[in-house]
Amino acid sequence: MMRLRARIRRRRDLLRCREFVELVTDYLEGALPAAQRDRFEAHL
Numbered sequence: 001m002m003r004l005r006a007r008i009r010r011r012r013d014l015l016r017c018r019e020f021v022e023l024v025t026d027y028l029e030g031a032l033p034a035a036q037r038d039r040f041e042a043h044l
Contacts, residue, residue: 029039
């Protein structure tokens with residue numbers, strides 16, 4: 001049961017393709033708020 005919950009939690013945290021494209025576009029255009037930009041850059 002624990003593994004199932006972990007998988008569900010991970011899926012919920014994943015970005016969908018469209019969301020990713022929007023996020024990257026906003027990042028490249030400098031349109032992300034500072035906190036969101038910092039979080040995004042931490043993953044690069």
